[in-house]
Amino acid sequence: MSGGALPAARRDWLPVLLVPALALLALPFIPSLPTWVTLTVAGLAMGMMIFIMASGLTLVFGLMDVMNFAHGAFISIGAYAAVSVLIPMKAMMQADSLATNLTAIAPAILAAMAVGGLLGWFFERVLIRPVYGDHLKQILVTMGGLIVAEQAIHVVWGPDIIPVPRPVSVGGAFTFGDIAVEKYRVLAVVVGLGVFATMALVLNRTRLGLLIRAGVENPEMVESLGYRIRRLFIGVFVAGSALAGLGGAMWAMYQETVFAGMGMQLMVLIFIVIIIGGMGSVTGCFIGALLVGLVANYTGFIAPKLALGSNILLMVLVLLWRPRGLYAIGKS
Amino acid sequence: MPEALLSLAGVNTHIGQYHILHGVDLNVPQSGLTMLLGRNGAGKTTALRTVMGLWRASAGSIRLGDNEIHQRATPDIARLGIAYVPENMGIFAGLTVRENLLLAAREHVMDEKRLAWIFELFPAMKKFWNGLAGNLSGGQKQMLAISRAVIERRKLMLIDEPTKGLAPAIITAMIEAFKELKRDSTLLVVEQNFHFARSLGDYVAVMDSGRIVYAGRMAELAADESLQQRLLGLSLDSHQ
Incomplete structure (x- = not known):
């Protein structure tokens, strides 16, 4: 047996430090502090919304080894479900009262999550279950599912872009001297932090979380210990799909429009975030999403022509440093 | 021999197109430690995984006490009291x-x-x-x-090559630990280290080409060098 005591479970803080480091690195390239603050908050808000959408998918990949391109459908349909609830309540959204606004937002968010979750359950049962263990078929089947879902959106909601009303109480901006911070972005940061804190709490402090973390590493061994991992799979898949619905609804209110292809459009960023974070890692996904959000906003301002490829470049740099992502999961 | 806790009868297992187990008949007596020996590729690991339901037997019967387990899912098998x-x-x-x-x-x-x-x-x-x-x-x-x-x-522990890649000093410590474990539970252990196997085994079964070719008491196999040569291609003494 070896001699010295091992350290207690140590947290690897280096990837976490990348976020403030990136923000500080961008500072000299931005002409004024208020602009830097605006861009940073915008980047963090964008990152939080991407995290909400991506967090479920990274767990699904880690736990079930499923390449689910249909996740984009859960985002789009979740957004449309929210919009279907919000539009009839437009007057409540325009009211100058937070409580009245929330009366409209809460059912819209719940609808987005419920529809996203239900759709996820349906996709898992009908499309994905027959192709477990076969990545090529998973890609084909889930891409097909995404295309069918997009066409279904055209049939149900029509082909046009639908404007989404943003609640008055989260419209406008907080101003601190020359610095203006959009209220909706602050809300996105708060919701994103809430989702991350809840996930971290569930994963690290509950038996369910212990099972999920173990299942991500070695599902076969979890079964050999007497746990029915299939039920866990379905639960995580449905929860991940519901989060995609929530993210879709928030993104729709952020962009103030909704269209059928929004999910597919976001999937590129979501996959980059998952790969950067380390497939299956929620913490990695969180850091990756913040990095992607910040890089997109900073490059969009400093060098707009580079904006399109900046996240790919970020992914390449991270993978050169850590080839399995920021927080690699030791899969068996 | 004492009554069997685990019984495999005519167990066949296929992995994809490969036919790995060809009618395995094996009884693991209640209490004590049964060693499952055999050359690489004989089907020892497949036998353990088939008992756990991780690979499904295509034919045959697997019984744990009075329970037929070969059609059951892995978590159900584990909950009957098998550790793997x-x-x-x-x-x-x-x-x-x-x-x-x-x-x-x-x-x-x-x-x-x-x-x-x-x-x-x-x-x-x-x-x-x-x-x-x-x-x-x-x-x-x-x-x-x-x-x-x-x-x-647990009623039964299935352990696959516990000494694989371990230093000799640790194997010695493991032998002492397994002596304790034997008092607590019935064990079926797949092993390549003959010194370890002989030190601990009460019973032994030898596999070759997906079948059990010998089953009996470990002491009998350990005492019969020609049998060791025939079954394992090696003498136990040469591995001490």
């Missing part, structure tokens, strides 16, 4: 030693006496209680895998 330690140990590297053991305690509560017994068997588990399992040495990982299997009393 795979060849790769199957520890959860991203979890702490404590979390690995906690996961194996079905009611999520570890029995203090049992834990004290485990700490006595494997002091490293106490020492690295809150350390990540992935940071343990190979021998410590094996100790953790076995500790996890015994955190609650």
Whole structure:
């Protein structure tokens, strides 16, 4: 047996430090502090919304080894479900009262999550279950599912872009001297932090979380210990799909429009975030999403022509440093 | 021989297009330790995985006591009281030693006496209680895998090559630990280390080409060099 005591479970803080480091690195390239603050908050808000959408998918990949391109459908349909609830309540959204606004937002968010979750359950049962263990078929089947879902959106909601009303109480901006911070972005940061804190709490402090973390590493061994991992799979898949619905609804209110292809459009960023974070890692996904959000906003301002490829470049740099992502999961 | 706790009769297993087990007949007596020996590729690991339901038997019967288990799902088989330690140990590297053991305690509560017994068997588990399992040495990982299997009393333990890749000093410590484990549960152990097998085995079964070609008491096999040569191609004495 070896001699010295091992350290207690140590947290690897280096990837976490990348976020403030990136923000500080961008500072000299931005002409004024208020602009830097605006861009940073915008980047963090964008990152939080991407995290909400991506967090479920990274767990699904880690736990079930499923390449689910249909996740984009859960985002789009979740957004449309929210919009279907919000539009009839437009007057409540325009009211100058937070409580009245929330009366409209809460059912819209719940609808987005419920529809996203239900759709996820349906996709898992009908499309994905027959192709477990076969990545090529998973890609084909889930891409097909995404295309069918997009066409279904055209049939149900029509082909046009639908404007989404943003609640008055989260419209406008907080101003601190020359610095203006959009209220909706602050809300996105708060919701994103809430989702991350809840996930971290569930994963690290509950038996369910212990099972999920173990299942991500070695599902076969979890079964050999007497746990029915299939039920866990379905639960995580449905929860991940519901989060995609929530993210879709928030993104729709952020962009103030909704269209059928929004999910597919976001999937590129979501996959980059998952790969950067380390497939299956929620913490990695969180850091990756913040990095992607910040890089997109900073490059969009400093060098707009580079904006399109900046996240790919970020992914390449991270993978050169850590080839399995920021927080690699030791899969068996 | 005592009554069998685990019985395999005519078990066939296919993995994809490959036919691995060709009618395995094996009885694991209640209490004591049965060693499953054989050359590489004989089907020993497949036999253990088939018992656990990780690979499905295409024909035959597998009984644990009075229960027919060959059509059951792995979690149901585990809940009947079988613990499994795979060849790769199957520890959860991203979890702490404590979390690995906690996961194996079905009611999520570890029995203090049992834990004290485990700490006595494997002091490293106490020492690295809150350390990540992935940071343990190979021998410590094996100790953790076995500790996890015994955190609650099980009827039967299936252990696949517990000495694989371990240093001789650790194998000696393992032999002492297994002597204790034998008193607690029935064990079926796949092993390549003949010294380890002879030191611990009460019964032995030898596999070749997906079949059991010999079954009996370990003492009889250990005493018969020509039988060892015929079955295993080696003498036990040459491996001490």
